Amino acid sequence: xxxxxxxxxxxxxxxxxxxxxxxxxxxxxxxxxxxxxxxxxxxxxxxxxxxxxxxxxxxxxxxxxxxxxxxxxxxxxxxxxxxxxxxxxxxxxxxxxxxxxxxxxxxxxxxxxxxxxxxxxxxxxxxxxxxxxxxxxxxxxxxxxxxxxxxxxxxxxxxxxxxxxxxxxxxxxxxxxxxxxxxxxxxxxxxxxxxxxxxxxxxxxxxxxxxxxxxxxxxxxxxxxxxxxxxxxxxxxxxxxxxxxxxxxxxxxxxxxxxxxxxxxxxxxxxxxxxxxxxxxxxxxxxxxxxxxxxxxxxxxxxxxxxxxxxxxxxxxxxxxxxxxxxxxxxxxxxxxxxxxxxxxxxxx
Numbered sequence: 001x002x003x004x005x006x007x008x009x010x011x012x013x014x015x016x017x018x019x020x021x022x023x024x025x026x027x028x029x030x031x032x033x034x035x036x037x038x039x040x041x042x043x044x045x046x047x048x049x050x051x052x053x054x055x056x057x058x059x060x061x062x063x064x065x066x067x068x069x070x071x072x073x074x075x076x077x078x079x080x081x082x083x084x085x086x087x088x089x090x091x092x093x094x095x096x097x098x099x100x101x102x103x104x105x106x107x108x109x110x111x112x113x114x115x116x117x118x119x120x121x122x123x124x125x126x127x128x129x130x131x132x133x134x135x136x137x138x139x140x141x142x143x144x145x146x147x148x149x150x151x152x153x154x155x156x157x158x159x160x161x162x163x164x165x166x167x168x169x170x171x172x173x174x175x176x177x178x179x180x181x182x183x184x185x186x187x188x189x190x191x192x193x194x195x196x197x198x199x200x201x202x203x204x205x206x207x208x209x210x211x212x213x214x215x216x217x218x219x220x221x222x223x224x225x226x227x228x229x230x231x232x233x234x235x236x237x238x239x240x241x242x243x244x245x246x247x248x249x250x251x252x253x254x255x256x257x258x259x260x261x262x263x264x265x266x267x268x269x270x271x272x273x274x275x276x277x278x279x280x281x282x283x284x285x286x287x288x289x290x291x292x293x294x295x296x297x298x299x300x301x302x303x304x305x306x307x308x309x310x311x312x313x314x315x316x317x318x319x320x321x322x323x324x325x326x327x328x329x330x331x332x333x334x335x336x337x338x339x340x341x342x343x344x345x346x347x348x349x
Contacts, residue, residue, distance in 0.1 A: 046128035046142050047169045053125050056100055056173065063182040065275045066175075069286060073099050073279065076303075076311045084322065084339035085119030094121035094160075098314065101125070103161035103171025105141065107152065108327055116331040119322075122157070129169050138169065158328075160321040178278025185271035192264055210248035282306055301347045308346035315341040 060067035074096045081091050085106070097104040105122040122143055130140040130151060141152045141159075161171025206225060208218070276283055284296025285303060296302070322328060322339045331337055 045130055047131050047138075047167075049128070049170055050164065050167060050172060051176065053101055057125055059179065059182055060100065062186045063275070065185065065272045065286065066178070066182040066279075069275065069279045069281045070096070070099055072281070072285065073310070076307055077314050080307070080311065080315065080342040080344060082340040082342055083336070085116075085328075085337040086121065086339075090119070090121050095314075097121065097124040098160060098162075098171075098318070100173060101171065102164075102173035103159060106158040106160070106322065108156050108158065110156075115333075116327045116337060117333055119158070119337065155327070158321055158325055160318050162317070175275075175278040178275045181271035181274030181278070185268060185275075188264055188267040188271075205252040207250040207252055208248065209250075213248075280306075280310060304345070304347045307344045312344045315344070 060070045074092065077095045077099075078088070078092055081088070081095075084091070086094060094104040094106065101124040104124055105127050106119045107122050108116045109118040109120055111117050122141075126144055128142045129138045130142050131137075132139045138154055140154055141157045143150045143152065159171075162174055164170070164172035206221070208221075272288065275281075276286060276288070282296070282302040282305075284299050285306065288296070319339050319341065322337075328334065328337045
């Protein structure tokens with residue numbers, strides 16, 4: 001008697017898509033939507049700022065060209081500061097706000113008789129102009145404190161602001177045309193860092209097309225690849241698939257590596273030039289190495305000429321805003337409160 005046995009067949013392996021991600025993109029600047037939502041508690045009755053100030057405050061810290069020029073402009077202005085209602089440290093803070101945000105705010109400190117005896121800078125990053133919907137005018141300056149929001153009367157705050165053609169409430173910095181260049185410059189550097197941290201390659205797709213690959217081997221390959229980041233970039237991996245096909249495993253590169261190498265230097269050079277143009281800053285004062293044996297000229301003359309054309313404008317703006325204030329002129333300490341700068345003269349030869 002012949003018995004027939006039904007052969008047990010192996011259940012087919014479930015077909016599914018499997019993928020691995022390596023790195024999350026770094027956030028370079030805070031976006032405008034997040035910033036406004038975080039400040040809704042006191043901006044609802046205030047004029048909205050025209051530019052994201054949190055992003056402007058972060059920009060000097062992520063781009064060396066922009067940050068260096070901002071600090072140099074601040075130092076040039078501070079080096080000419082002689083006297084006024086601010087100490088050197090207070091003046092340094094106020095001048096930095098003026099250059100980064102396009103305006104700075106000086107709070108009048110009064111004695112018991114209501115007379116101004118000193119000035120104190122407020123943080124331009126947070127201060128907002130309170131509005132009156134009926135009369136469409138500024139009724140106060142709003143400043144968020146740790147426990148409560150402070151509203152300063154208009155007459156207690158001196159605003160020093162650069163002009164803007166689209167609104168007259170806040171100042172506007174004079175380098176906004178170079179912001180995109182600064183961001184592109186920093187993003188190119190971040191890409192370069194990821195390139196080296198990833199083992200001097202742009203990444204690849206690890207493609208396996210073999211039905212004989214078991215789930216255990218697949219999971220082990222995943223773990224090995226995920227652990228190969230950073231210092232483990234140059235580890236080797238052995239994979240053995242019995243009866244595997246010729247192209248069972250393939251490495252597919254992502255991106256054009258040679259193009260990425262060549263474009264990095266071009267991006268850095270072009271965006272650095274954009275920032276110099278945006279600040280009207282001489283290349284010789286920014287530390288840029290001249291190309292092809294050229295030179296940047298006499299640095300001393302460049303500095304004097306820049307200060308005579310750019311720094312003097314900021315001097316006049318600050319003196320006009322502070323020295324024309326009626327409370328400053330009526331104060332018994334008028335001579336100590338009036339802002340005075342060293343006269344900057346252009347080079348004569």
